[in-house]
Amino acid sequence: MTTETSEARRPTVAVLVVIFTVVDGALQVLLIERSAPPAEGQWAIPGGALQHGETLEQAAVRKLAEETGVTDLFLEQLYTFGDLDPASSDGSVGVAWFALVDPNRVRLAQRTAWRPQWWDLNEVPPLAFDNEEVLDIARTRLINKLQYTDAAYSLLPTMFTMRELQDVYEAILGRPLDKRNFRRRLLATDFIAPTSEQRKEGRHRPARLYHFTSRS
Amino acid sequence: MTTETSEARRPTVAVLVVIFTVVDGALQVLLIERSAPPAEGQWAIPGGALQHGETLEQAAVRKLAEETGVTDLFLEQLYTFGDLDPASSDGSVGVAWFALVDPNRVRLAQRTAWRPQWWDLNEVPPLAFDNEEVLDIARTRLINKLQYTDAAYSLLPTMFTMRELQDVYEAILGRPLDKRNFRRRLLATDFIAPTSEQRKEGRHRPARLYHFTSRS
């Protein structure tokens, strides 16, 4: 760093983690209820101050694990906000990340205070600070990532049907997709490949199972 | 911010500004020579600590103005690095930005120490800290931005010829482009529009001048 100037400021640095999941065809985000000032009683994106010796990414991974019990999933830096808490006199810098988790692997932290809870993205309550903006940026980024990466691997179990995959895409994009076009496009990417297994359920033809090639 | 945890760290927060320009068909980046520890004598991306009461963006704007005298140009946040200066005991957080400037509007700071200087992107010297990584990310982002935004407005005077615009694109993308396809594609975007003016130079047909519609 090129610290040419004196008069440096020592703001607090925190990470925020926007955690998305898709359940029953609905895109959801994990929020916590603040049970201490500032913004007591309001809902907010989970986050916390950097601890000693931690890198930014380590802090984000830790936060994600604390809230969901999940590790080793899609996690990417989003944006850094310099003015999330205007009340803070010496300023605060919030490094926002976003993560995608498979709802089946999640065990939410069972706290009474700061109780974490999933919210449908279309029904989020008013949020503390400028967390709405953070959420908007995260959602936009998620939509873009989905188009040209295999980010969805992180929202599904290792094996899944085409229908399950399409449900995830439709939930995130917020619109229905054509089944035939979807299959063709996804198979053309090499993100996924068919397995030799099938899943039978209900009185209809069994569905072939696929897996992400980036995993095993 | 959701400061749930104690043991908070107070790292220094700095901004880095990767300043690009295109001169004579070459993509160049502004570097400064560090004349004080840490990393004395090495070249680095210009930056400095956040000053009191400043937002991150204000600090980036200030840095850009200090180094180039230029304001009101393309400036966008890039990425935040948590470990740029491993020597720093309490950690340091560097918020990197990238900027595009028109070489004709620039007046480089005339310092003897920290003397700023343009470097061809293919000939940058070894850099302090992990600044090579920052530069790589900035270059990748620049290439992407160019594809679907009018970011190039910031690298050219208000009026310019198609050839000048194409030179900028070729310098950034690092490959030659087809003149006819380039004109068609750019005019289709609505980023630029023809003016009624021409520029004569040399013994050949005069070139029509264009301008970015986002400016004036």
Place this chain on the structure above:
DNA sequence: GCAAAAGTGTTCGGCGTACACCCATGC
């Protein structure tokens, strides 16, 4: 009239999109 850069159209392949029917199974 010639050198030099500006300006202009067409063809082709790939990709996203729209769209409807047969298949395998359980009951």
Place this chain on the structure above:
DNA sequence: GCATGGGTGTACGCCGAACACTTTTGC
């Protein structure tokens, strides 16, 4: 045998890429 979701093929429009000649000017 029928209800239920799984699975498949074709046609079209758009866009990016390849490619060569004419126009306008200064000397």
